[in-house]
Amino acid sequence: MEHATGVNEQISALNTVEAALLLQPxxxxxxxxxxxxxxxxxxxxxxxxxxAGYxxxxxxxxxxxxxxxAxxxxxxNYADRDILIVLGYMATPSG
Structure with a gap:
């Protein structure tokens, strides 16, 4: 495929959680x-x-x-000190 581009959407859960916990101990x-x-x-x-192993x-x-x-x-139920990680929320069950 010539002249094609893309974005790598691979996530790193462990690194994200550890960084969040450092920022929000x-x-x-x-x-x-x-x-x-x-x-x-x-x-x-x-x-x-x-x-799963963390x-x-x-x-x-x-x-x-x-x-x-919902x-x-x-x-x-979350306080300001808690952590929210958004993996994406572009589509709801109803579309």
């Missing part, structure tokens, strides 16, 4: 947000797989494929 929980698109769900699966006393909560109202309700 008083965090009590981590929320991970993913929409419904194929890329968002793929990134969520990669994130969960990479974090231990930290802070719980990680996943908010995936939620409609905006996502807003879930996010109301």
């Amino acid at each position: 008083k965090a009590e929980k981590i929320g991970v947000i993913a929409g419904s698109s194929l890329t968002e769900q793929r990134n969520l699966a990669i994130f969960q797989e990479e974090m 231990y930290h006393p802070i719980a990680i909560h996943y908010h995936s494929q939620l409609e905006p109202e 996502l807003i309700e879930a996010l109301e």
Whole structure:
């Protein structure tokens, strides 16, 4: 394919979480947000797989494929000191 370009969308869950914890050491929980698109769900699966062997006393909560109202309700349970990681939220279940 000549004259083609692209963007590498590979994520690094472990590095992201560790950097976030350095920046926000008083965090009590981590929320991970993913929409419904194929890329968002793929990134969520990669994130969960990479974090499966990671231990930290802070719980990680996943908010995936939620409609905006449900996502807003879930996010109301986070304090300013907590960490939110957005893997993408371009598509909702209803489109």
